[in-house]
Amino acid sequence: MFADLTLYTLAFLALAAFSAGLIDAIAGGGGLIQLPALMIGLAKSETVVILGTNKVPSIFGTSASALMYRRNIKTDSKLLITMALPAFLGSMGGASLASYIPTEVLKPIVVSLFYTWKRPQLGQLEALRHSEPLRLKIAATAALVIGFYDGLIGPGTGSFLVLTLVAILGFAFLSASAIAKVVNVATNLGAIIIFGANGEIIWKIGLTLAIANVAGGLIGAHLALKGGSNLVRKVFMGVTLALIFKVALDTFTAIN
Secondary structure (H helix, E strand, O other): OHHHOOHHHHHHHHHHHHHHHHHHHHHOOOHHHHHHHHHHHOOOOOHHHHHHHHHHHHHHHHHHHHHHHHHHOOOOHHHHHHHHHHHHHHHHHHHHHHOOOOHHHOOOOOOOOOHHHHOOOOOOOOOOOOOHHHHHHHHHHHHHHHHHHHHHOOOOHHHHHHHHHHHHOOOOHHHHHHHHHHHHHHHHHHHHHHHHHOOOOOHHHHHHHHHHHHHHHHHHHHHHHHHHHHHHHHHHHHHHHHHHHHHHHHHHHHHO
């Protein structure tokens, strides 16, 4: 497969993987960079194969940043397990569906997230909402739905997890990002199992890009830990703008 790629293309994909890992480690949304780059660099491959290959560098980078967060931020283990399991199962379901639906249908679908702009203090301090049982039910349901989306399409998954944890459950942005990274590892793993079993992953490219994604992920997690919730919030809003721009562009393209 490497014989079909120029050195320029490999460098382009590596830079995209690094940038994706960095952004994803801070606030999620790295797929908005990495997946389009793979679609350009691997234009001759089926979309579902590109989706599967995208998960390989993602899981390595996400795992690296998740470990760094876990070493520096104490998170609720019960909440992590409650979210990770349904997210894992949901992602397997989404990836299974991606294997059978037509290629042209596999285009990212996202919603606009203006809530953060209207509440400047949102996510600056942790103020958990709801009773623990209800909080766990909400977290599990959201993780299942977001996990399904990640397995099916992917871009913005980390941002959706962060938004749920901050806006609905009351976590601070930094804590939310730490939790989201662990859950995102579960969604990537679920998708990889399905895509891998169906032969829909180009492993050589995925593992090569994983190096760049891990480097970006480690730097991103370091920056987030240093900058705190304020930095995570700013990057989150930037990713949100990218999501809005992308859905607008996809809609315009579909109409024309």
